Amino acid sequence: MTRRERALRTARRGMIVTAIGLAGLAAAYLWGSIFAPIERTQGPAQKIFYVHVSAAWSTLLAFGLTGLLSLGYLILRDRKFDLLAAASAEVGVAFAMVMLTTGPLWGKPIWGTFWTWDARLTSTLFTFLLFVGYLVLRGALTDFDVRARFSAVLGVMALVLVPFIHVTVLWFRTLHPEPVVLNTEGAGLPWSMLSPLLAAVAACTTLYIGFVTQRYALAVLRDVREEEAAGGLS
Amino acid sequence: MTAPAIRTRDLSRRFGHRWVLKNVSMEVEPGEAVLLVGGNGAGKTTLLRVMAGLLKPNRGSIECSGSVGMVAHHTMMYDALTAAENLAFFGRLHGLPSDGRVDRLIELLGLAEFARERIATFSRGMLQRLAIARSLMHEPDVMLFDEPLTGLDDAAARIVLGVIAELESRRAALVIATHQLVELVGVAARVGFMVQGRLAAIEPIAGRDAGGVVTRYRELAADGG
Amino acid sequence: MAGSSVASVAFAVAAKDLRVEWRTKTAFISSMVFAVLVLAVLYFARDKTAVGDFSIAPGALWVTFTFAGMLGLNRAFLIERENRALDGLRLTPASPTGIFLGKIFGNLVFLGVVELVSLPLFILFYDVPIWRQLPVLLLVVALATVGYVAVGTLLSAMVVRTRFSEVMLPVLLLPFLVPPIVSAVQLTWRIMALRPLSELTGWLSLLASFDIIFFTLSLFLFEAILIE
Numbered sequence: 001m002t003r004r005e006r007a008l009r010t011a012r013r014g015m016i017v018t019a020i021g022l023a024g025l026a027a028a029y030l031w032g033s034i035f036a037p038i039e040r041t042q043g044p045a046q047k048i049f050y051v052h053v054s055a056a057w058s059t060l061l062a063f064g065l066t067g068l069l070s071l072g073y074l075i076l077r078d079r080k081f082d083l084l085a086a087a088s089a090e091v092g093v094a095f096a097m098v099m100l101t102t103g104p105l106w107g108k109p110i111w112g113t114f115w116t117w118d119a120r121l122t123s124t125l126f127t128f129l130l131f132v133g134y135l136v137l138r139g140a141l142t143d144f145d146v147r148a149r150f151s152a153v154l155g156v157m158a159l160v161l162v163p164f165i166h167v168t169v170l171w172f173r174t175l176h177p178e179p180v181v182l183n184t185e186g187a188g189l190p191w192s193m194l195s196p197l198l199a200a201v202a203a204c205t206t207l208y209i210g211f212v213t214q215r216y217a218l219a220v221l222r223d224v225r226e227e228e229a230a231g232g233l234s
Numbered sequence: 235m236t237a238p239a240i241r242t243r244d245l246s247r248r249f250g251h252r253w254v255l256k257n258v259s260m261e262v263e264p265g266e267a268v269l270l271v272g273g274n275g276a277g278k279t280t281l282l283r284v285m286a287g288l289l290k291p292n293r294g295s296i297e298c299s300g301s302v303g304m305v306a307h308h309t310m311m312y313d314a315l316t317a318a319e320n321l322a323f324f325g326r327l328h329g330l331p332s333d334g335r336v337d338r339l340i341e342l343l344g345l346a347e348f349a350r351e352r353i354a355t356f357s358r359g360m361l362q363r364l365a366i367a368r369s370l371m372h373e374p375d376v377m378l379f380d381e382p383l384t385g386l387d388d389a390a391a392r393i394v395l396g397v398i399a400e401l402e403s404r405r406a407a408l409v410i411a412t413h414q415l416v417e418l419v420g421v422a423a424r425v426g427f428m429v430q431g432r433l434a435a436i437e438p439i440a441g442r443d444a445g446g447v448v449t450r451y452r453e454l455a456a457d458g459g
Numbered sequence: 460m461a462g463s464s465v466a467s468v469a470f471a472v473a474a475k476d477l478r479v480e481w482r483t484k485t486a487f488i489s490s491m492v493f494a495v496l497v498l499a500v501l502y503f504a505r506d507k508t509a510v511g512d513f514s515i516a517p518g519a520l521w522v523t524f525t526f527a528g529m530l531g532l533n534r535a536f537l538i539e540r541e542n543r544a545l546d547g548l549r550l551t552p553a554s555p556t557g558i559f560l561g562k563i564f565g566n567l568v569f570l571g572v573v574e575l576v577s578l579p580l581f582i583l584f585y586d587v588p589i590w591r592q593l594p595v596l597l598l599v600v601a602l603a604t605v606g607y608v609a610v611g612t613l614l615s616a617m618v619v620r621t622r623f624s625e626v627m628l629p630v631l632l633l634p635f636l637v638p639p640i641v642s643a644v645q646l647t648w649r650i651m652a653l654r655p656l657s658e659l660t661g662w663l664s665l666l667a668s669f670d671i672i673f674f675t676l677s678l679f680l681f682e683a684i685l686i687e
Binding site for chain 2: 463464467468471472475478479482483538541542543544546547548549550551552553686687
Binding site: 144 | 249250251252253
């Protein structure tokens, strides 16, 4: 099987996984919005939390894997790690955007303002910008070996930075406590709400895998085309 | 028999998807000078950069024993510093004692009256000579030249040829990439022909003149490497 | 063949960088002018009735240091781009660690001078009496600057190879500044407000751990950037 054929097969499998993920997500959200009980203090607006928390999980997964794959590339220098890390970063940025839009949408009906510098949302914002920077750096480097090396360096730095950002923002917020909009602590969450949430998280994980697989396959196809254009080692 | 100063085995290097060096295998003995001849884009500069350790091979291997000096198109020095300051800086990076070798080399390369001037004002010939001085600071076992005579007037060229001869007598291994065969064909023992990233042949010059070497190159280039 | 220690390489590289900068002076002057401008603009931009000088002062100081510093960070590796001087460095036995430390030292001196000149101006413009607390404040400035410069130097090594290096550096660097600069601002206003030491320890430990971890990490990662 040629590299191109393998990539096309990977893309097809990715599409199937994505489709399963989307179906699962739709089911989980329907469950959460229609069948799960309405939260006492926050009302129906709280149900956006199913979208928000599952997206948060996928964001964390995506960025964490980008960091680890970057480390893997630096150690093994295998381009697959680089292409996967980049795919994961793009998917992570997409999920982060979902988080950053659903968070304020959740906040507005409950607290009256869209943005309250909530610790988790603020951390997400900085992390989002960090990985947007990662993608911008990749876009600015044309030689793919240099791009892979430099992105990997930035990816490892980013992995170590994220906990620091989280702690910094948290400490800052404990000094200036403002309404905690996103009470996502599992403690005290009844099973009737926890189960659709877990379903949504599982579906989002599946969706993450599907997206990354497809994005990775696309990157490989692009690489194959460039390789053909340049001629090989004859 | 002593080990070769430079040995490459199936050396290959790419930039992106483009293979610029393909399976280059050659050896250079201490005290030997080898010319590298080839068209633009044939890979001469890349080969020299791999030998210098500036690029790693993607496939194959290279062994270079001893210290390496290189004189290339870019001076690799700082315009805002004087000639003496540039040399002293590189001396420090090599851990060399300040034993007056900076002044001696500047003298040797005919730059004594410009020693305290910033090199931003230097001509091409002066820069080339200063680059050679910098490379000689650490008494290299291997010297790599990338088009050493380009843009030089006769006087400067003669100084460079003198340095090459001196290095040969000191048993340094030399690799000289060049288009200017007339001046250099007498200096080297062997010549390597690069065609589209491959070392098409490497053979003794055997008394051929510049014209003879060019003819041989055209033969090999026509064969497509 | 004689080699040279990491320390002597670092010192030689830093000294050379500073000498080159001294002869051209462009980055330094830009940084200084920028620092004065930012300090002044932030002062004028505040609403005098709503906010006391004290509460915006720490933020103003650190915004000034951060942005004026960024103007100078790229020069360390831009110097090596002309005439392919970086190749020259790599041809020597100087280790990547030594070269990187030298670049950091050079940037630290550069930024240190900008800060030392800006600080009295800051005290003057904002009329903040901090003479008693100066030693602790200088310690905080030093700690935050070290972390900032370590990460900034590593990122600039990458960014100078792109076309828009002046824009790319802030884009990549700013998220890395959240821990050290927020800590620095928190510490600065507490120092200015003469708060007890117990209030400082948390942020100091965050700042110190950021410095240690990122300085070390940057040192390790530089080689991956340098070796082709």
